[in-house]
Amino acid sequence: MLAKNLITSIIQDFFEGTDFFVVDVSISGSDKISVFFEKMNGRVTIEDCVKLSKHIEAGLNRDEHDFELEVSSAGMDEPFKVIGQYYKHQGKEVKVITNDGKRHDGILKEVSADSILLETSEKVREEGKKKKIIITQEERLSFDQIKQTKRIIKF
Numbered sequence: 001m002l003a004k005n006l007i008t009s010i011i012q013d014f015f016e017g018t019d020f021f022v023v024d025v026s027i028s029g030s031d032k033i034s035v036f037f038e039k040m041n042g043r044v045t046i047e048d049c050v051k052l053s054k055h056i057e058a059g060l061n062r063d064e065h066d067f068e069l070e071v072s073s074a075g076m077d078e079p080f081k082v083i084g085q086y087y088k089h090q091g092k093e094v095k096v097i098t099n100d101g102k103r104h105d106g107i108l109k110e111v112s113a114d115s116i117l118l119e120t121s122e123k124v125r126e127e128g129k130k131k132k133i134i135i136t137q138e139e140r141l142s143f144d145q146i147k148q149t150k151r152i153i154k155f
Contacts, residue, residue, distance in 0.1 A: 002027050002065055010059035011035060014052055020044075021084040023074040031067040036074045040088050044073035080149040086111040093152040094118070098145050105152065106139070115142040116149075 007025050015021065019040035026034045035052065038044060053071040060067065080086060090111055096104040096118060110117035118139045123132040 002031055002033065002060070002067060006060075007033055007035070007056065010056050011037070011052070013059075014055040020048070020052075021082070023081050023085065031065060033067055033069045035069075035071045037071075038074050038085060038088060040084065049073070076151055076153055078150070080151075083111070083113075083143075086116060086149070089151050093154070095150050095152050096141060096146055097148045098141065099147050101147075104139065104141070109138065114144075115140050116146075 004025055004027055007027065008022065011022055011025065015037075019042075020037055021040065023036040023038055024034070025036075028034075033056070035056070037052065039048070049071045053069055056069060056071070074081070074085070080089075086108065090108050092108055094106070094108045096106075096116075098104065104118055104120060106118040106120035108116060109119045118141060119136060120139060121134050121136045124135050125132045
C-alpha cells in the first residue's frame with residue numbers, strides 16, 4: 001500500500017512556488033489515490049489536473065505499485081476541509097453550521113489561525129413601523145465551534 005505522506009510530499013513539490021494548495025489526499029486499500037486541490041487565486045483547470053497527475057505518476061514507480069489515480073478540484077459545493085479554503089473564499093457568502101446545529105449565513109469577512117469573522121444580515125421590523133430594516137452584525141466563530149462550512153453559490 002502506498003504511503004499518504006509520500007503522495008503528499010510529491011504534491012507539495014509540484015505546488016512549490018505556486019498558489020495551489022492541497023485540500024485532501026486519500027488512498028483506498030486497493031491503492032486508489034484521490035487528490036483534491038484548489039488554487040488560491042482563480043479556478044483549477046483541467047490542464048492543472050493533468051499536469052499534477054503526470055507529476056504524481058512520475059514520482060511513483062508502477063513496477064512497485066499498481067495504483068489508480070484521480071486528481072480534481074475540491075468542488076464548489078463541498079464542505080471546507082482546510083484553512084486555505086477559508087482564506088480563498090474570504091469576502092464571499094458562506095453557510096456555517098456550528099456544533100450545536102445552528103446555521104449562520106453571511107459574508108466571510110476575516111480568517112485567522114483559530115477563528116473566522118462572519119458578517120450576517122437579518123430583516124427585522126422596528127417597533128411601530130411597517131417596513132422591515134436590515135440589521136448587520138458581526139459574529140466571531142472559532143474553528144472548534146464549526147461543524148461545517150460551505151460556499152453559498154448564487155446564479
